[in-house]
Amino acid sequence: MAEKTKLKTRPMTMIQALRSAMDIMLERDDDIVIFGQDVGYFGGVFRCTEGLQAKYGSSRVFDAPISESGIVGAAIGMGAYGLRPVVEIQFADYFYPATDQIFSEAARLRYRSAGGYTAPLTIRMPCGGGIFGGQTHSQSPEALFTHVAGLRTVMPSNPYDAKGLLISSIENDDPVIFLEPKRLYNGPFDGHHDQPVVPWSKHPQGNVPEGYYTVPLDSAALYREGGELTVITYGTMVYVAEVAAREAGIEADIIDLRSIWPLDLETILASVRKTGRCVVLHEATRTSGFGAELVALVQEHCFYHLEAPIERVTGWDTPYPHSHEWAYFPGPKRVAEAFKRAVREA
Amino acid sequence: MRQKPLAFYVPEPSGRPGHATDFSYLRLQPAGAAPKPPIDVPPYDTRDLAMGLIRVLDEHDEAVGPWAEDPPDDELLRKGLQAMIRTRIFDARVLIAQRQKKTSFYMQSLGEEAICIGQVLAMRDGDMHFPSYRQQGLLIARDYPLVEMLCQIFSNDKDPLKGRQLPVLYSVPEMGFFTLSGNLATQFPQAVGWAMASAIKGDTRIAAAWIGDGATAESDYQTALTFAHVYRAPVILNIINNQWAISTFQGVAGGEGITLAARGIGTGLASLRVDGNDFLAVYAASKWAADRARNNHGATLIEWVSYRAGPHSTSDDPSKYRPADDWARFPLGDPITRLKQHMIRRGIWSEQEHQATQKACEAEVVAAQKAAESHGTLASGRTSSVATMFEDVYKDMPAHLRRQRQQLGV
Numbered sequence: 001m002a003e004k005t006k007l008k009t010r011p012m013t014m015i016q017a018l019r020s021a022m023d024i025m026l027e028r029d030d031d032i033v034i035f036g037q038d039v040g041y042f043g044g045v046f047r048c049t050e051g052l053q054a055k056y057g058s059s060r061v062f063d064a065p066i067s068e069s070g071i072v073g074a075a076i077g078m079g080a081y082g083l084r085p086v087v088e089i090q091f092a093d094y095f096y097p098a099t100d101q102i103f104s105e106a107a108r109l110r111y112r113s114a115g116g117y118t119a120p121l122t123i124r125m126p127c128g129g130g131i132f133g134g135q136t137h138s139q140s141p142e143a144l145f146t147h148v149a150g151l152r153t154v155m156p157s158n159p160y161d162a163k164g165l166l167i168s169s170i171e172n173d174d175p176v177i178f179l180e181p182k183r184l185y186n187g188p189f190d191g192h193h194d195q196p197v198v199p200w201s202k203h204p205q206g207n208v209p210e211g212y213y214t215v216p217l218d219s220a221a222l223y224r225e226g227g228e229l230t231v232i233t234y235g236t237m238v239y240v241a242e243v244a245a246r247e248a249g250i251e252a253d254i255i256d257l258r259s260i261w262p263l264d265l266e267t268i269l270a271s272v273r274k275t276g277r278c279v280v281l282h283e284a285t286r287t288s289g290f291g292a293e294l295v296a297l298v299q300e301h302c303f304y305h306l307e308a309p310i311e312r313v314t315g316w317d318t319p320y321p322h323s324h325e326w327a328y329f330p331g332p333k334r335v336a337e338a339f340k341r342a343v344r345e346a
Numbered sequence: 347m348r349q350k351p352l353a354f355y356v357p358e359p360s361g362r363p364g365h366a367t368d369f370s371y372l373r374l375q376p377a378g379a380a381p382k383p384p385i386d387v388p389p390y391d392t393r394d395l396a397m398g399l400i401r402v403l404d405e406h407d408e409a410v411g412p413w414a415e416d417p418p419d420d421e422l423l424r425k426g427l428q429a430m431i432r433t434r435i436f437d438a439r440v441l442i443a444q445r446q447k448k449t450s451f452y453m454q455s456l457g458e459e460a461i462c463i464g465q466v467l468a469m470r471d472g473d474m475h476f477p478s479y480r481q482q483g484l485l486i487a488r489d490y491p492l493v494e495m496l497c498q499i500f501s502n503d504k505d506p507l508k509g510r511q512l513p514v515l516y517s518v519p520e521m522g523f524f525t526l527s528g529n530l531a532t533q534f535p536q537a538v539g540w541a542m543a544s545a546i547k548g549d550t551r552i553a554a555a556w557i558g559d560g561a562t563a564e565s566d567y568q569t570a571l572t573f574a575h576v577y578r579a580p581v582i583l584n585i586i587n588n589q590w591a592i593s594t595f596q597g598v599a600g601g602e603g604i605t606l607a608a609r610g611i612g613t614g615l616a617s618l619r620v621d622g623n624d625f626l627a628v629y630a631a632s633k634w635a636a637d638r639a640r641n642n643h644g645a646t647l648i649e650w651v652s653y654r655a656g657p658h659s660t661s662d663d664p665s666k667y668r669p670a671d672d673w674a675r676f677p678l679g680d681p682i683t684r685l686k687q688h689m690i691r692r693g694i695w696s697e698q699e700h701q702a703t704q705k706a707c708e709a710e711v712v713a714a715q716k717a718a719e720s721h722g723t724l725a726s727g728r729t730s731s732v733a734t735m736f737e738d739v740y741k742d743m744p745a746h747l748r749r750q751r752q753q754l755g756v
Contacts, residue, residue: 033546059546065576070535070569077539077553080524081474083546085539100566104529105536111738113517113525114507118741150739173741218744262744 007209011201017159021166034061036088068098079119092127093136106175107150119175128181138320140284145177146261153260155179157238158205164215181235190243191331220264226251230271233281244335276307277342286314311338357597361669377404378411385638389616396607396617402626407687413630420694429487430459432707444660448723451513455480457655460681463487464628474553476524476537496718504721508730531564538573541581552580552639560591571613580639583647588654593667610647622650623681732756
């Protein structure tokens with residue numbers, strides 16, 4: 001954070017911050033190429049790559065056929081050549097056709113070739129719900145990636161981290177699944193869907209350095225410091241946690257994982273050993289979700305410090321519905337109840 | 347009027363154990379009959395080549411027709427023949443080693459040796475090969491040390507892949523031999539991506555992708571064709587149609603009533619169908635496709651018509667699903683015999699040289715095997731250090747893997 005104050009900053013949305021990261025990396029490294037559906041001339045359905053093709057040319061930034069396995073498969077081949085592809089899957093809900101290329105190939109290339117070949121790819125995927133996206137524009141598939149040895153899974157929650165983490169991901173030599181909560185593209189969202197959205201320009205983390213900087217992978221952020229309770233979360237749920245703690249009147253340590261896996265275990269353990277209480281939050285469905293791994297890790301490492309059962313507030317074990325969006329989304333009310341149970345009932 | 351009930355159709359091979367195959371489905375053409383278009387031919391104009399069969403060697407072992415023009419020099423033919431012989435002998439020896447439990451698994455390329463060897467000798471150093479598991483000839487033709495291959499097969503303490511991979515799933519970056527994967531067809535779009543990268547960087551190197559007839563049914567196959575067409579990628583897309591995917595006849599992969607090369611035409615790729623057991627045709631077609639790619643005219647799809655003469659793998663028994671004498675009856679014969687006869691006829695080879703080469707190759711393989719076994723085999727249990735199991739999952743070992751390594755006590 002010390003570095004942040006030295007750099008010239010300006011307000012950016014998460015979209016602008018991500019675009020700035022790609023712009024800077026395209027400028028710095030000739031081996032970086034960006035492609036995916038609609039990312040070229042049009043600049044992406046979420047505008048994340050707007051202007052990049054005009055600036056760097058269509059051999060650096062280009063449109064791809066609608067073929068997720070083709071996009072990732074071609075990127076792996078480019079990585080083997082020596083390029084550093086940054087590819088986009090339009091929605092995380094549509095990564096499934098590329099599963100074989102991501103799980104069987106990108107994740108294992110270094111291992112199976114004993115380091116002879118690597119896959120220095122970044123696969124960007126807009127994820128998450130809260131936008132009336134229904135079943136195939138709302139999913140949070142992070143647990144499918146965290147289960148795969150060889151992948152890094154990253155999710156920012158604000159423009160500053162989005163840019164710094166994306167630059168780190170692009171520079172990292174391991175394949176990185178870069179999940180972007182599209183609900184946070186234009187402003188933070190705390191789950192109060194009936195209230196107007198505050199833009200990033202009104203949020204401290206929306207002030208983003210214009211030039212190059214990084215946010216390290218494998219490092220969590222202690223987003224809010226409390227002391228009564230540890231909340232482990234990432235993405236949109238960071239803001240839900242914040243408002244829920246306020247509404248429940250609980251002083252909570254809110255840990256924004258940022259790197260979901262591999263993760264920053266030390267920050268988690270230090271907090272839980274201090275508070276003795278832990279709630280895990282994610283939008284994704286509950287059973288075998290990443291929360292289960294977090295609960296297991298905390299249980300394993302903090303058993304003698306725990307004063308209450310570890311709670312999980314997650315999406316229900318159903319496909320993501322359309323009309324029942326707010327009954328599905330783990331909003332402030334459900335989260336606050338869990339916080340109260342964790343702190344007061346045990 | 348009552349309608350007849352619908353009938354479900356499942357392709358079947360004409361030959362089964364105890365019943366000879368009718369090979370008339372192969373759509374053969376005589377040697378020399380197929381024209382040779384210029385390398386910048388529009389893809390659609392190769393449709394007759396995709397439905398026909400490019401052959402150079404005729405039944406009298408003569409090289410005939412337009413694809414016989416600009417032939418490889420005698421030295422290359424000798425090199426090709428020697429590499430085919432070495433590959434076959436290597437396969438036979440490792441098969442025995444597998445039966446002796448020195449390795450868990452092996453896959454021969456019996457009968458298909460001409461295809462990858464003919465192609466790799468038509469390529470340049472620096473070109474990139476994305477093989478499937480039956481292109482060991484790519485390495486052998488370029489004199490990759492047999493002992494290295496055997497160390498991988500034996501998973502011993504000199505295994506370049508540290509015992510992580512199933513035998514034959516080699517990875518040889520220094521020879522442009524991409525790391526083999528057990529997942530079929532995945533390397534096809536990767537090869538296209540490598541070729542796209544070469545074009546993006548304004549390089550002059552090209553890529554070659556390899557797939558079997560069965561794996562063309564995988565979605566990555568069609569994906570690769572689309573990307574190769576869309577971006578005019580400098581890549582050769584090779585399909586080895588050896589008629590069999592384990593027990594499944596190529597008709598079940600979609601080859602009935604149509605050729606596999608024909609699918610390239612529909613995707614906008616120049617497409618050739620070539621006698622895969624005719625070394626001269628393999629070399630000529632590969633050279634043509636390489637020249638086409640290198641001159642920015644785009645990708646070429648090549649269906650190599652051949653026959654999987656051996657079992658699918660050491661875990662397979664073909665007598666359970668096909669006639670025992672099938673290879674002997676396959677109309678395109680044995681690639682080694684055909685090139686040998688041609689070279690003898692040309693006076694650049696002899697029966698004596700052939701036998702001497704076979705002897706020398708056997709001695710070479712035996713020596714390589716002895717050298718490899720001195721570093722252990724799966725049976726001896728002398729493998730790479732278990733601690734290396736946790737390495738290379740990531741570039742740097744994350745904390746959780748360090749913990750797990752400590753838990754294992756290594």
